[in-house]
Amino acid sequence: xxxETVIGLEIHAQLATKSKIFSGASTTYGSEPNxxxxxxxxxxxxxxxxxxxEVVSMAVKFGVAIGAIIPERSVFARxxxxxxxxxxxxxxSQFEHPxxxxxxxxxxxxxxxxxxxxVTRAHLEEDAGKSMHDGFGDNTGIDLNxxxxxxxxxxxxxxxxxxKEAVAYMKKIHSIVRYLEICxxxxxxxxFRCDANVSVRPKGQKEYxxxxxxxxxxSFRFVETAINIEVERQIDLIEEGGSVxxxxxxxxxxxxxxxxxxxxxxxxDYRYFPDPDLLPIDIExxxxxxxxxxxxxxxxxxxxxxxxxxxxxxxxxxxxxxQKEMADYFETCVKAANGESKLSSNWITGELAASLxxxxxxINDSPVSAEMLGGMVKRIxxxxxxxxxxxxxxxxxxxxxxxxxxIIESKGLKQVTDTGAIxxxxxxxxxxxxxxxxxxxxxxxEKQGKLxxxxxxxxxxxxxxxxxxxQVNELLKVKLKS
Amino acid sequence: MHQSxxxxxxxxxxxxxxxxxxxxxxxxxxxxxxNESLNCFITINEDEALEKAKQADKQxxxxxxxxxxxxxxxxxxxxxxxxxxxxxxxxxLDNFIAPYDATVIEKMNAAGFVTxxxxxxxxFAMGSTNETSFYGPVKNxxxxxxxxxxxxxxSASAVAARLSPVxxxxxxxGSIRQPASLCGITGLKPTYGRVSRYGMIAFASxxxxxxxxxxxxxxxALMMNVIAGFDERDSTSAEQPIDDYTEKLNDSIEGLKIGLxxxxxxxGLDSNIAKIIEDGIKELEKLGAxxxxxxxxxxxxxxPAYYVVxxxxxxxxxxxxxGVRFGYRCDEPxxxxxxxxxxxxxxxxKEVKRRIMIGAYxxxxxxxxxxxxxxxxxxxxxxxxxxxxxxxxxxIAGPTATGTAFKLNEMMDDPVSMYLSDIYTVSVNLxxxxxxxxxxxxxNKLPVxxxxxxxxxxxxxxxxxxxxxxxxxxxxxxxPEGFE
Numbered sequence: 004x005x006x007e008t009v010i011g012l013e014i015h016a017q018l019a020t021k022s023k024i025f026s027g028a029s030t031t032y033g034s035e036p037n038x039x040x041x042x043x044x045x046x047x048x049x050x051x052x053x054x055x056x057e058v059v060s061m062a063v064k065f066g067v068a069i070g071a072i073i074p075e076r077s078v079f080a081r082x083x084x085x086x087x088x089x090x091x092x093x094x095x096s097q098f099e100h101p102x103x104x105x106x107x108x109x110x111x112x113x114x115x116x117x118x119x120x121x122v123t124r125a126h127l128e129e130d131a132g133k134s135m136h137d138g139f140g141d142n143t144g145i146d147l148n149x150x151x152x153x154x155x156x157x158x159x160x161x162x163x164x165x166x167k168e169a170v171a172y173m174k175k176i177h178s179i180v181r182y183l184e185i186c187x188x189x190x191x192x193x194x195f196r197c198d199a200n201v202s203v204r205p206k207g208q209k210e211y212x213x214x215x216x217x218x219x220x221x222s223f224r225f226v227e228t229a230i231n232i233e234v235e236r237q238i239d240l241i242e243e244g245g246s247v248x249x250x251x252x253x254x255x256x257x258x259x260x261x262x263x264x265x266x267x268x269x270x271x272d273y274r275y276f277p278d279p280d281l282l283p284i285d286i287e288x289x290x291x292x293x294x295x296x297x298x299x300x301x302x303x304x305x306x307x308x309x310x311x312x313x314x315x316x317x318x319x320x321x322x323x324x325x326q327k328e329m330a331d332y333f334e335t336c337v338k339a340a341n342g343e344s345k346l347s348s349n350w351i352t353g354e355l356a357a358s359l360x361x362x363x364x365x366i367n368d369s370p371v372s373a374e375m376l377g378g379m380v381k382r383i384x385x386x387x388x389x390x391x392x393x394x395x396x397x398x399x400x401x402x403x404x405x406x407x408x409x410i411i412e413s414k415g416l417k418q419v420t421d422t423g424a425i426x427x428x429x430x431x432x433x434x435x436x437x438x439x440x441x442x443x444x445x446x447x448x449e450k451q452g453k454l455x456x457x458x459x460x461x462x463x464x465x466x467x468x469x470x471x472x473x474q475v476n477e478l479l480k481v482k483l484k485s
Numbered sequence: 486m487h488q489s490x491x492x493x494x495x496x497x498x499x500x501x502x503x504x505x506x507x508x509x510x511x512x513x514x515x516x517x518x519x520n521e522s523l524n525c526f527i528t529i530n531e532d533e534a535l536e537k538a539k540q541a542d543k544q545x546x547x548x549x550x551x552x553x554x555x556x557x558x559x560x561x562x563x564x565x566x567x568x569x570x571x572x573x574x575x576x577x578l579d580n581f582i583a584p585y586d587a588t589v590i591e592k593m594n595a596a597g598f599v600t601x602x603x604x605x606x607x608x609f610a611m612g613s614t615n616e617t618s619f620y621g622p623v624k625n626x627x628x629x630x631x632x633x634x635x636x637x638x639x640s641a642s643a644v645a646a647r648l649s650p651v652x653x654x655x656x657x658x659g660s661i662r663q664p665a666s667l668c669g670i671t672g673l674k675p676t677y678g679r680v681s682r683y684g685m686i687a688f689a690s691x692x693x694x695x696x697x698x699x700x701x702x703x704x705x706a707l708m709m710n711v712i713a714g715f716d717e718r719d720s721t722s723a724e725q726p727i728d729d730y731t732e733k734l735n736d737s738i739e740g741l742k743i744g745l746x747x748x749x750x751x752x753g754l755d756s757n758i759a760k761i762i763e764d765g766i767k768e769l770e771k772l773g774a775x776x777x778x779x780x781x782x783x784x785x786x787x788x789p790a791y792y793v794v795x796x797x798x799x800x801x802x803x804x805x806x807x808g809v810r811f812g813y814r815c816d817e818p819x820x821x822x823x824x825x826x827x828x829x830x831x832x833x834x835k836e837v838k839r840r841i842m843i844g845a846y847x848x849x850x851x852x853x854x855x856x857x858x859x860x861x862x863x864x865x866x867x868x869x870x871x872x873x874x875x876x877x878x879x880x881i882a883g884p885t886a887t888g889t890a891f892k893l894n895e896m897m898d899d900p901v902s903m904y905l906s907d908i909y910t911v912s913v914n915l916x917x918x919x920x921x922x923x924x925x926x927x928x929n930k931l932p933v934x935x936x937x938x939x940x941x942x943x944x945x946x947x948x949x950x951x952x953x954x955x956x957x958x959x960x961x962x963x964x965p966e967g968f969e
Contacts, residue, residue, distance in 0.1 A: 042585055046805040047682040048578065048588055048812075051566045051719050081801050083848070085825055145809065259675020274848035277856060279691035279798055281720050 005206040010169045012159035015154050016186040017194040018061045019231050019483045023131050024153035025052030030074025032192050034145035046090030051381045061103045061185040079281045083274040088132035098275040101126035110171040120172050121160030166230035178302045182327045196221040201233045213247040229254035233261050313344035328366045332373040339377020343384045371400045379407035392416050419470045429478045432461045486646045491704040495552045497506040504556025509538035511555045511954035518649045520658025523624045525639040527562050529602035537599045554597025559649035561640050562603035565684040573686045574618040576604040577806045577813045577832035587684020588716045595712045603874035604639030608834045610688040613903050617836040626965040631890040634664030640698045641668035646968040655686045661696050663923035666885035666934025670711030672698045673705045676942050677917035678723035681716030687802040688793040692914040700904040706730035706773045728945045742877030748784040755888045761926035764882045765935045779874045781868045787912035793847050793860035800844025868916040882937040885922040890932035922946045
């Protein structure tokens with residue numbers, strides 16, 4: 004039987020506020036346990052939550068960016084359950100009335116087509132603390148630094164049909180929240196993570212199959228593998244005559260498997276009800292307008308502009324605009340390169356991206372600044388150096404040896420464009436290679452192009468790569484004819 | 486001196502007739518002497534109080550004082566007090582030393598009040614008799630066989646016995662007004678949001694409201710001037726500016742229109758109480774008020790609605806008492822589940838558990854619509870009833886409680902009767918209105934309170950009427966035998 008996969012994602016984006024959602028405590032990551040938990044975060048008797056207004060702006064910003072409906076009123080609700088790292092015995096979240104209602108996300112598929120994925124809702128909530136099982140003997144340690152950190156939970160429609168689409172969707176949301184500067188997107192630190200609802204059904208069937216929820220996946224790669232493993236598990240199960248249970252499962256990246264955490268029967272009844280300690284959030288149309296007017300250029304628009312203004316391919320533009328910092332880098336680089344966009348794009352998506360990747364560095368921490376790279380591209384463009392020499396220059400810049408001009412100067416990498424000098428080199432090579440010359444001259448014209456490579460290679464070697472290859476070629480053709 | 490009101494004590498301190506230290510010592514001696522029989526204090530802060538009194542005297546000497554600097558007060562043990570045990574009447578918090586001051590406490594400290602101690606109360610303010618306290622029942626100074634009412638019974642008893650000139654209370658369904666009525670003192674529940682709830686241990690967040698428990702309306706006004714006002718730490722506190730609550734005390738009530746809800750004078754009311762309230766109303770008429778019968782048709786729904794909303798909120802509010810971070814923790818828990826069940830099972834009393842269970846039930850899947858949502862609808866109906874009435878009348882008057890103080894143990898095995906006795910008070914909390922109880926007379930030597938209900942933020946009007954009433958009557962000046 005042919006199976007169809009149905010996937011919906013719940014993404015938790017930690018909002019990049021300085022203080023927590025309901026208290027003044029700092030949200031800085033990685034501090035000593037319990038040093039960033041105030042009376043409110045500890046859930047001491049008598050304390051009350053007060054909404055951090057920044058959080059509301061950020062959520063609305065997201066809603067506006069995805070063209071979502073922003074309801075006039077949203078309400079905080081209490082989700083009641085007991086857990087040691089949940090200080091109040093309830094999590095303040097939103098239930099019936101989220102701050103962001105229906106919106107849409109466009110994703111690009113591998114075949115180059117686009118697909119719309121619906122966003123059901125996005126709601127605000129507070130994060131819980133952390134339980135620590137190591138170092139406390141038989142006991143569990145509780146760190147409440149994270150308790151009360153603001154989260155935006157973005158819930159998609161079950162619109163995705165394979166793991167790749169899910170990854171594309173997650174990457175798109177990641178890109179948008181970072182463009183909006185409402186989330187740092189740091190997945191190692193858990194600032195951006197997701198739960199995936201996965202089910203399968205026979206192709207053509209309308210009803211959804213029973214879904215399993217894969218919890219807390221914190222990398223794009225894991226999303227893809229976890230979903231694929233889960234889909235395989237479900238299909239195998241059904242084909243062997245079994246049925247999928249509605250349950251929460253955990254993806255174990257080490258063992259590369261998903262395993263059951265709790266079944267539907269064991270699921271909590273969260274006893275949601277509106278939080279009486281907090282007033283409903285009323286959003287005025289003028290506030291939405293203001294947010295709209297302040298919205299930065301978003302990835303889709305930027306991508307289109309790059310295609311139009313810089314004459315880039317759809318693919319290159321997509322790569323360059325996925326991350327705002329990358330797009331900014333590109334624009335700065337082009338400017339420094341006197342408008343040379345194609346070469347800039349090639350260098351950024353090629354050599355620079357590879358080097359960053361290898362060094363496990365972010366574009367923000369690139370040792371080669373956009374201005375420096377642009378300066379180098381300018382020198383390729385004006386024939387000061389060849390593309391091949393540029394690799395040396397780049398490497399030197401990466402190693403902090405200075406900017407392109409300084410390196411070209413100090414290493415003497417300037418291309419030889421003096422016709423006399425090149426002519427001398429050409430003549431020497433021809434004189435020293437009588438066999439190759441004879442072979443070249445005997446060959447039919449269409450084969451000569453290939454044979455000329457030998458002479459070019461020799462000359463470049465002699466000139467340590469500095470001879471202008473174009474000049475060398477032209478001159479060779481003339482000299483070899485006679 | 487201990488029979489003096491806040492206003493009189495302020496004058497005595499101002500004229501240097503007495504020092505704060507002497508005054509504080511005098512009250513502390515009374516507290517220590519009578520607490521054994523009345524049990525109205527959970528904690529008496531002798532050392533801190535005397536220290537604070539000395540500071541107050543110094544401030545007065547240096548002319549850095551308010552008119553209330555150096556006057557003793559008793560704080561209900563539901564308000565968090567920095568460095569002082571804050572038990573909320575529960576074993577669960579018997580070991581809890583609050584690390585911060587509630588806003589009400591902070592404001593009273595800033596005004597120079599000297600905290601004598603923390604008063605006894607029904608556990609987590611759940612009860613109408615003060616018998617659910619982990620620290621044992623409080624006795625009514627008018628009759629030691631009887632309860633003071635609840636949940637602010639310790640505060641009511643302390644003020645009635647003049648162990649403290651004034652006290653704080655909190656009122657979720659009548660917990661200021663009912664004990665005020667049963668102990669013969671004045672108690673004001675302000676408009677919801679008028680007094681900050683920050684640091685006041687939550688019972689039912691949408692109903693809880695702190696307020697003054699005093700001998701006179703004037704004292705209540707003086708206290709309101711200190712404790713009322715917007716607090717940015719409480720999102721539900723009202724941003725509306727506060728009155729000078731003493732400003733209108735002496736206004737004439739000529740022409741005042743009083744509404745008498747026919748539902749408040751129906752068969753449920755003891756005839757002796759009815760007589761006292763009718764006499765009280767005649768007194769107000771003598772002062773120039775006119776009366777009119779009104780209808781509050783949804784009154785009888787207020788009890789069931791209240792006993793859905795309040796437990797629902799309490800079941801969630803009390804979840805934080807889990808033995809993990811503070812408060813009672815059971816001995817040697819086997820595992821997490823054991824830690825929870827035994828800590829909560831052993832730490833909470835019967836009435837609290839009953840309400841948590843009711844609350845969890847009405848919020849659970851499948852019952853939420855039938856109970857919680859329905860109760861919220863009733864709440865709107867009740868609010869609308871009041872708003873309709875206030876189109877015709879300025880204030881609503883009636884009894885505060887269905888009877889005088891109950892005998893000890895009379896209600897303990899019959900929670901439903903106890904719940905029903907809140908009939909005149911709970912609808913006010915459901916609507917969020919201000920209401921006051923003032924002494925109106927005695928039945929068999931037991932005090933009876935009259936309740937005045939005002940429109941939103943009309944505390945000044947209620948205090949004005951009560952003050953005028955107290956200028957013409959002396960019920961509020963009666964002191965129980967043995968405490969004169």
